[in-house]
Amino acid sequence: MIEVKSLSKQFGTQIAVNDLTFKVDSGQFCVLVGTSGCGKSTMLRMLNRLIEPSQGQILIKGQDVTTLPPEQLRRRIGYVIQGVGLFPHRTIHQNIATVPKLLGWKKADIDARVVELLTLFKLDAATFAGKYPHQLSGGEQQRVGVARALAAKPELLLMDEPFGALDPLTRELLQDELLKIQQLLEITIIMVTHDLEEAIKMADVIAVMDKGELLQLDTPEVLLRHPKAGFVQELVGGTERPLRLLSTKQVSQIMSAQTAQPIGQLPTINANANLREAMALLIWEQVEQLQVVDAAGQIIGHVSMHELLQQGARA
Ligand SMILES: Nc1ncnc2c1ncn2[C@@H]1O[C@H](COP(=O)(O)OP(=O)(O)OP(=O)(O)O)[C@@H](O)[C@H]1O
Numbered sequence: 001m002i003e004v005k006s007l008s009k010q011f012g013t014q015i016a017v018n019d020l021t022f023k024v025d026s027g028q029f030c031v032l033v034g035t036s037g038c039g040k041s042t043m044l045r046m047l048n049r050l051i052e053p054s055q056g057q058i059l060i061k062g063q064d065v066t067t068l069p070p071e072q073l074r075r076r077i078g079y080v081i082q083g084v085g086l087f088p089h090r091t092i093h094q095n096i097a098t099v100p101k102l103l104g105w106k107k108a109d110i111d112a113r114v115v116e117l118l119t120l121f122k123l124d125a126a127t128f129a130g131k132y133p134h135q136l137s138g139g140e141q142q143r144v145g146v147a148r149a150l151a152a153k154p155e156l157l158l159m160d161e162p163f164g165a166l167d168p169l170t171r172e173l174l175q176d177e178l179l180k181i182q183q184l185l186e187i188t189i190i191m192v193t194h195d196l197e198e199a200i201k202m203a204d205v206i207a208v209m210d211k212g213e214l215l216q217l218d219t220p221e222v223l224l225r226h227p228k229a230g231f232v233q234e235l236v237g238g239t240e241r242p243l244r245l246l247s248t249k250q251v252s253q254i255m256s257a258q259t260a261q262p263i264g265q266l267p268t269i270n271a272n273a274n275l276r277e278a279m280a281l282l283i284w285e286q287v288e289q290l291q292v293v294d295a296a297g298q299i300i301g302h303v304s305m306h307e308l309l310q311q312g313a314r315a
Helices: 040-047 070-076 092-096 098-102 107-120 138-150 168-185 196-202 220-225 231-236 241-246 275-285 305-311
Strands: 002-011 014-024 029-033 055-060 077-081 156-160 188-192 205-210 213-218 268-270 289-293 299-304
Touching (some): 002 040, 014 040, 014 055, 014 213, 029 196, 040 055, 040 156, 040 188, 070 077, 077 138, 092 098, 092 107, 092 138, 098 107, 107 138, 138 156, 138 168, 168 196, 196 220, 205 220, 220 231, 241 275, 268 275, 275 305
Parallel strands (some): 029 188, 077 156, 156 188, 268 289
Antiparallel strands (some): 002 055, 205 213
């Protein structure tokens, strides 16, 4: 889907991005992490040509982005930033309709798309479509920001610290919503964050940058188990590592199927909860086993403390 080849950006004498080469597959969620000033936003903004590279090449579906007019390119790529950037004097409907309108969609199709997206983001269309951004909470505005970016069904969504300004609860809620929507729409996403927990939760692959360079690009589990020596190891290698490892897997991936009769009195956990949540429940309830239930509440298996300990342990 996206192929970045020897990409560099220099501002004056400062090298912000230095010789980056990587690929992101179609439908993947790739998260860029690294300390402040390491070049994450610059990298992201070169993908939609808000910043022009000094050197190198970016191919999207095999097409060199420099061969496309920037406006045309940006209509194919959704872009979400921290603080949203909604147009203050346009209603929520008008905000979401921006790119479809530029692309010449029919009014009926635009209206239907706006309602579809508001519903997807759990915002009642009748209540919200006619409001202005200042009449919405930060979390609601951020949802509209993502809905607007998805309006014209882009093949790629770029997100720069989209949840940075939100309180932890709203942030978690929006992360969960985004993951569901990404799976539903099968869209490719590249997101910048400096929050490693967020990266581990959201990413199929994490790209770690430092001082303009790409140090490692791997799945969260591989990154946690086998970080490259130096900065990546420092980033992931703290005392939280076993718990972070647990959060990379779902209960359904390690549970034993239910064979015997349900074990009465044991606490239950959802099959799609992660192992860190399962561990927290075991500790809280002071039990050694949990029953696993599906979305309908049916018991489908069990998971034990012993199995969880193995999953969080050094390989
Ligand atoms: N327009 C610009 N002109 C000059 N220098 C710039 C410009 N944009 C970014 N830089 C510099 O390039 C480097 C990388 O900046 P960038 O914004 O990409 O980092 P970042 O990793 O996204 O940081 P943060 O997490 O703080 O947003 C920084 O040292 C920054 O000062």
